[in-house]
Amino acid sequence: MSFRTALTDLFALRHPIVLAPMGGVAGGELAAAVSNAGGLGLVGSGDRAWLTRELSIVANTARSAWGVGFLSWAVDLDTVRWVLDEYRPRAVLLSFGDPSPFVESVRAAGAVLMVQVTDHEEARRAVDLGADVIVAQGGEAGGHGAGRSTMTMVPTVADLAHPTPVLAAGGIADGRGLAAALTLGAAGVMVGTRFEATHEAVITPEQAKAIVAAHGDDTARDRVFDIARRSPWPTKYTARMLRNEFFDNWHDREDELRADTAAQDRYLDDDAAAPPVWAGEAVDLISAIDYAADVVSRIAEEADVALARAARRRIDDV
Numbered sequence: 001m002s003f004r005t006a007l008t009d010l011f012a013l014r015h016p017i018v019l020a021p022m023g024g025v026a027g028g029e030l031a032a033a034v035s036n037a038g039g040l041g042l043v044g045s046g047d048r049a050w051l052t053r054e055l056s057i058v059a060n061t062a063r064s065a066w067g068v069g070f071l072s073w074a075v076d077l078d079t080v081r082w083v084l085d086e087y088r089p090r091a092v093l094l095s096f097g098d099p100s101p102f103v104e105s106v107r108a109a110g111a112v113l114m115v116q117v118t119d120h121e122e123a124r125r126a127v128d129l130g131a132d133v134i135v136a137q138g139g140e141a142g143g144h145g146a147g148r149s150t151m152t153m154v155p156t157v158a159d160l161a162h163p164t165p166v167l168a169a170g171g172i173a174d175g176r177g178l179a180a181a182l183t184l185g186a187a188g189v190m191v192g193t194r195f196e197a198t199h200e201a202v203i204t205p206e207q208a209k210a211i212v213a214a215h216g217d218d219t220a221r222d223r224v225f226d227i228a229r230r231s232p233w234p235t236k237y238t239a240r241m242l243r244n245e246f247f248d249n250w251h252d253r254e255d256e257l258r259a260d261t262a263a264q265d266r267y268l269d270d271d272a273a274a275p276p277v278w279a280g281e282a283v284d285l286i287s288a289i290d291y292a293a294d295v296v297s298r299i300a301e302e303a304d305v306a307l308a309r310a311a312r313r314r315i316d317d318v
């Protein structure tokens, strides 16, 4: 069973499911696997060596539309133009920061302009810029983002952006999440954390196992690791990760850590320091490491069942 939405029409997809462009995790193999399974694979951002390697893989192995994501606050125009010229992605997703410097180049290359937003103001700006697709991200999401919840963000942005298609992101890992997103007015979903626990993701076996073992309660959102590693991420954005000892130690003391350069040095010099595992509340719904194609088809099948069940209007298990 497949769903037809404005998103599936735009990219000729079988399923309204987009792989989130997870930096360092969503490489060419994962993006191609999602695209070849009927969704839309987006390669995550990284340096030129990463982009060259991963975009070559997806360009050579995807048999249908694929795209790439950039961090608006971090990427430069030359890089965006180089990727557009060299690899011809069908879609470009711009997240976190002002997307306007890149809009003209994306349009000139004929790519679909997607913008991920975390609040009302960003959603308004994306509409004004004429984004073709807007991704409304809630704070349940893994990795960087902000505080809004998916449940209220999606219908709010869908109303604001209409008729522009809106995707839901944050906390979606199974078909119930896709069914809910469609019901809230979305044209599809963008999924990150669930795809981290796949064989195609660029992730260590230990990290994948930690994601499978974790509960949503084991995740939290703050700036501790960006402060510790002296990352220039805009302070507006926090990041959700699996809590660890370092995180718990500094969680409520961000200002203290910001002032404590010796503690930052210790973190940066500690070879044994556990790197953060960015992951969202959706870890609750992940019980195995799977192939990406199976994740895509299962989410679509489960959504079909969930919507049929809800349409019966008598919600029980008979």
Ligand SMILES: Cc1cc2nc3c(=O)[nH]c(=O)nc-3n(C[C@H](O)[C@H](O)[C@H](O)COP(=O)(O)O)c2cc1C
Pocket (backbone or CB within 6 Å): 020, 021, 022, 023, 024, 025, 044, 045, 069, 070, 071, 094, 095, 096, 116, 137, 140, 141, 142, 143, 144, 169, 170, 171, 172, 190, 191, 192, 193, 194, 196, 278, 279, 280, 281, 282
């Ligand atoms: C490991 C990881 C890395 C991420 N990196 C990026 C990124 O580089 N660019 C981006 O736009 N979003 C990034 N995100 C956020 C996703 O785009 C998306 O909003 C999020 O994964 C959706 O929520 P979910 O994780 O609950 O599915 C990342 C998410 C994760 C889990």
